[in-house]
Structures are given as structure tokens and as C-alpha cells.
Amino acid sequence: MKKIITSTSNEEIKRIRKLKNKKERDGSGLFFIEGIHHVIEALDQGAEFENLIFCPEILRSEIGLKVVKSEKTQNIDVIQVSEAVFQTLASKEGPQGLAATIHQKYYLLEDIGKEDRGIWILLEGVQDPGNLGSILRCMDAVGGRGIVLLNDTTDAYHPTSVRASMGAIFTQSIIRTNIDDFIIWKKKNNFLLIGAICREGIDYNKIQYPSKMILALGSEQKGLSQQVMAICDILINIPMIGHVDSLNLSNSASIILYEIFNQQRMNINIEKGSL
Amino acid sequence: MKKIITSTSNEEIKRIRKLKNKKERDGSGLFFIEGIHHVIEALDQGAEFENLIFCPEILRSEIGLKVVKSEKTQNIDVIQVSEAVFQTLASKEGPQGLAATIHQKYYLLEDIGKEDRGIWILLEGVQDPGNLGSILRCMDAVGGRGIVLLNDTTDAYHPTSVRASMGAIFTQSIIRTNIDDFIIWKKKNNFLLIGAICREGIDYNKIQYPSKMILALGSEQKGLSQQVMAICDILINIPMIGHVDSLNLSNSASIILYEIFNQQRMNINIEKGSL
Numbered sequence: 001m002k003k004i005i006t007s008t009s010n011e012e013i014k015r016i017r018k019l020k021n022k023k024e025r026d027g028s029g030l031f032f033i034e035g036i037h038h039v040i041e042a043l044d045q046g047a048e049f050e051n052l053i054f055c056p057e058i059l060r061s062e063i064g065l066k067v068v069k070s071e072k073t074q075n076i077d078v079i080q081v082s083e084a085v086f087q088t089l090a091s092k093e094g095p096q097g098l099a100a101t102i103h104q105k106y107y108l109l110e111d112i113g114k115e116d117r118g119i120w121i122l123l124e125g126v127q128d129p130g131n132l133g134s135i136l137r138c139m140d141a142v143g144g145r146g147i148v149l150l151n152d153t154t155d156a157y158h159p160t161s162v163r164a165s166m167g168a169i170f171t172q173s174i175i176r177t178n179i180d181d182f183i184i185w186k187k188k189n190n191f192l193l194i195g196a197i198c199r200e201g202i203d204y205n206k207i208q209y210p211s212k213m214i215l216a217l218g219s220e221q222k223g224l225s226q227q228v229m230a231i232c233d234i235l236i237n238i239p240m241i242g243h244v245d246s247l248n249l250s251n252s253a254s255i256i257l258y259e260i261f262n263q264q265r266m267n268i269n270i271e272k273g274s275l
Numbered sequence: 276m277k278k279i280i281t282s283t284s285n286e287e288i289k290r291i292r293k294l295k296n297k298k299e300r301d302g303s304g305l306f307f308i309e310g311i312h313h314v315i316e317a318l319d320q321g322a323e324f325e326n327l328i329f330c331p332e333i334l335r336s337e338i339g340l341k342v343v344k345s346e347k348t349q350n351i352d353v354i355q356v357s358e359a360v361f362q363t364l365a366s367k368e369g370p371q372g373l374a375a376t377i378h379q380k381y382y383l384l385e386d387i388g389k390e391d392r393g394i395w396i397l398l399e400g401v402q403d404p405g406n407l408g409s410i411l412r413c414m415d416a417v418g419g420r421g422i423v424l425l426n427d428t429t430d431a432y433h434p435t436s437v438r439a440s441m442g443a444i445f446t447q448s449i450i451r452t453n454i455d456d457f458i459i460w461k462k463k464n465n466f467l468l469i470g471a472i473c474r475e476g477i478d479y480n481k482i483q484y485p486s487k488m489i490l491a492l493g494s495e496q497k498g499l500s501q502q503v504m505a506i507c508d509i510l511i512n513i514p515m516i517g518h519v520d521s522l523n524l525s526n527s528a529s530i531i532l533y534e535i536f537n538q539q540r541m542n543i544n545i546e547k548g549s550l
Binding site for chain 2: 141205255
């Protein structure tokens with residue numbers, strides 16, 4: 001089905017614009033993505049589209065035009081909009097004329113235990129959606145499984161998080177839960193929980209990481225709560241020798257994730273070498 | 276000297292507000308910092324203050340009030356402002372009532388060669404001041420020396436960069452230069468230049484890093500230019516096994532910086548162990 005919309009005050013366009021707000025996203029279960037790269041990644045990963053939105057005056061890229069006509073988008077409702085309408089939807093400079101509304105997808109804590117291996121991240125009280133998006137992106141890079149968002153952690157489907165994830169929002173499993181349910185789950189499941197803290201803890205570089213584990217990171221301002229620290233099996237820190245007393249949260253996550261990834265790569269090499 | 280300003284349209288306040296713009300920062304050679312932590316760090320690092328700005332209605336923290344009365348600030352011109360005035364200067368939510376204008380400080384390429392050891396970063400065409408600030412913060416954490424900003428790389432004294440640096444703007448040496456001058460300097464100086472690129476290059480984890488070196492990183496969109504790649508002694512990459520084809524720039528920088536730092540920490544241990 002294809003619709004053509006040229007009015008910026010069209011009700012459907014208004015509704016899509018409102019997806020910038022958490023309330024609208026929570027209510028509808030939808031989120032908005034923008035740009036050729038993100039739309040292609042969403043299609044490749046089998047995301048559930050509500051609408052594909054394109055603007056013929058802006059969309060000039062051959063790859064982008066192919067997407068609109070491709071088989072993969074044949075069963076998706078397409079909304080063709082005027083340049084004026086697209087500009088009201090676009091949040092980044094130099095829009096590419098391609099966007100979509102997509103159904104959010106949440107997994108359950110029970111899904112974590114289903115596989116023998118897997119690195120997960122637990123975020124508690126993280127405020128900056130840019131940090132969350134960058135962590136998703138890094139998790140994708142190291143083959144991580146997904147992210148558990150605890151309590152008031154920022155929304156993974158916030159436009160800034162989605163953009164910063166560079167498509168990893170579709171490859172990583174997102175779980176929302178509260179601390180009580182997480183504690184119950186943790187007691188039942190044989191998953192090592194490693195908490196990153198600023199002082200004390202073991203040097204992150206001196207640990208042998210297991211092939212299934214959850215790395216817990218706290219908020220930018222306060223770090224992990226006492227409650228989460230109490231259920232961690234190991235507490236680690238990233239040593240620092242300068243004046244700052246912490247690193248940017250997504251940088252901390254990346255540094256630890258790559259230590260884990262490097263160890264696992266090394267083990268795989270050793271295993272292969274010993275065959 | 277102490278002034279009291281209660282009008283938001285006061286000329287001096289207008290001038291300070293304008294420091295949000297690069298043109299005004301470049302013209303005056305000043306930049307604006309905000310928050311108790313940043314002001315203390317600036318004082319501790321011997322930054323050259325123009326004005327200390329405080330708002331008695333907002334500044335309630337004992338540490339903050341001590342700063343205003345401390346010996347270190349006795350020779351600094353103090354501007355006391357009303358709450359309405361401070362709100363027009365503050366860029367973050369929940370302002371703390373303490374701010375300052377500070378003279379920018381730039382080093383020269385020649386300063387790099389003065390020491391036997393030292394990790395530097397070269398940034399080419401980096402656009403996001405938040406990335407730049409996070410990289411400064413991580414450089415401080417690993418004991419890095421400073422950052423060379425090439426050509427149109429974003430301004431280290433941009434408010435977002437300053438804030439994200441968490442005080443590292445005062446501990447790291449900032450150098451601005453152009454590619455031609457850098458190439459001339461590189462040919463004369465025995466500093467290994469290691470460029471991080473997205474594909475090809477050696478696995479960053481398989482390299483033994485020297486104790487003096489420059490790590491070059493390109494822009495978020497395009498990476499390093501051919502011209503800079505051509506003068507790199509080694510090209511490295513961070514392996515990835517997921518769908519994304521790159522990491523957030525400051526995450527990439529942090530991952531490599533911590534690999535370098537971990538190696539150096541290990542060497543120091545070995546050296547001590549062999550005494």
C-alpha cells in the first residue's frame with residue numbers, strides 16, 4: 001500500500017513526529033529510524049516495519065532508491081512524502097530522504113540463559129542515550145548478545161541511541177526489567193555477573209573472563225548501586241593514572257568488552273592451534 | 276577585584292555568553308568553564324583565569340564556597356552575578372553557581388619532541404566535540420601527553436569538549452596545526468606515527484607499542500585521509516565480528532589507548548621484576 005502525504009500537519013505525520021517522545025514510543029510500541037544505512041540494516045535483520053517513509057525529492061542515492069523498490073519492502077506500507085514533510089521528520093542535517101517506523105522488540109530475562117555462550121551487558125540508571133547507542137554498537141562489534149536495561153536506564157529506542165547504535169539496535173537483544181526481578185533471575189541462573197566500579201575491585205586486565213557472563217555498568221554520575229554491587233560475583237575497575245577519576249561510560253564499556261573479546265579470540269586461536 | 280552584575284544584558288555578560296561561539300573564542304583566546312569540579316581542576320592545573328564567576332543564590336556547596344574564598348583565587352577577578360544572570364550563562368541543567376573564563380593554551384609541534392617518552396594523539400577532521408572531550412579524558416587516564424588537532428578538527432575549547440574532558444582539557448597539551456607543517460615535523464622527528472583505520476592494517480592487539488608514539492585517528496565519517504595514511508609508519512585496525520563496520524571514535528581511541536597502557540604497565544612490572 002502506498003500513501004502520498006504533502007501536508008506537514010497530516011495526522012499520520014504528526015504521530016510519527018511524536019515518536020521523538022518516550023511517552024509516544026511507549027504507548028505505540030514503535031520507534032523511528034532515519035537514513036539509508038539504518039533502513040537497510042533493519043531490513044537485513046528482519047525488523048518488523050510499520051511504515052517505510054521516503055521523499056523522492058531528497059532520496060537520490062541509487063542504493064536508497066533500490067531499497068524502496070526492493071522485494072523486501074513489497075509487503076511494507078510505504079508513505080511518500082514531500083520535501084517539506086520529510087524535513088519535519090528528519091532530526092539530522094542533510095537528510096537522505098529515507099526513514100521508517102518500526103515495532104520495538106523486547107526480550108525477556110529468560111532468553112539470556114538459552115545459550116551456552118554469550119556476553120551481555122547490564123546498565124543501571126544510565127542517562128545518556130548516546131552512551132547507550134555507542135555501547136550497543138560496540139557490543140555488536142565483539143559479537144555480544146544484548147543489553148539488560150535496569151529501572152530508569154534511558155530508552156534504547158530514543159532517536160539518539162538508535163542513531164549512535166549504527167544499526168546494532170537490530171542485532172542486540174534488548175531486555176527491560178527491574179532490580180527485584182533481576183535479582184530473582186540471577187539467583188536461579190548460572191551467569192557470572194561482573195560489575196565495573198571506579199575504585200577498588202580487581203584490575204579488569206587481570207581477569208580471565210568466562211564465555212558466558214554479564215558485565216554490569218552503572219550511571220554516568222553514580223556508578224552501580226549498592227544493591228547491584230551486592231549481587232555481583234566479581235567487581236573490577238579500569239586503572240587510571242591521571243587526574244580524572246572516571247572514563248566516559250561507553251569508553252569504559254568498550255575497553256572491558258575488547259579485553260573480553262581479545263581473550264576469547266586468543267583462546268580460539270589456542271584451541272585451533274592445539275588441534 | 277570584585278564586580279557585581281545583576282543585568283542579563285550587561286556587556287561583560289553578553290561577551291561571556293558569546294564564548295559559546297568559536298568565532299568569539301578564537302578572537303578573544305578565552306573559553307568558558309562551568310561547575311565546581313572544573314573550576315577546581317583549572318586552579319589545580321595552574322590554568323590562567325580571566326574571571327571567576329559565582330552566584331551566591333545558587334552556590335551552596337561548601338567546597339564551592341571555599342573555592343571562591345581560597346588563596347588560589349585571590350588574584351583572580353571575581354564577578355558576582357544574580358541567579359537570572361547565571362542562568363543565561365549556564366549550559367547544563369542544575370547549574371552549581373560557579374564558572375570561569377580562562378585563557379586558551381596552545382602548544383607547538385616542537386614541544387612533542389622534548390621528552391623521551393610520551394603518547395600523543397593526532398585527530399584529523401574530527402567533527403564531534405563530545406568525542407574530542409572523551410578522548411582527552413581517556414588520554415589523561417592513561418598518562419598521555421596531548422592531542423594534535425589537524426586542519427578542520429573541532430575545537431578543543433568548545434563547551435561540549437571541555438565538559439566531556441572532565442578537566443583533562445587542563446592536563447593535556449593541545450596543538451593546532453595543518454597537514455603540511457605536520458608532515459615537515461614528522462620527517463624531522465623520530466616519533467612513530469600509528470594510524471587507526473577501519474579495514475586492513477594490523478590487528479591493534481598484535482603490536483608492541485613504543486614508549487613514544489602518536490596515534491592518528493580520522494573523522495567519524497571518513498577516517499584518515501590518504502595524505503595522513505601515507506606518512507603513518509604502521510596502520511592498525513580494531514577487529515570486529517558483528518554487523519557494524521566501525522566503532523564510535525572515542526571508543527576506538529580508548530580501546531587502543533588501553534592496549535598501549537596495559538603493555539606499558541606490564542613492561543614496568545617486568546622491569547621491576549628483573550631488577
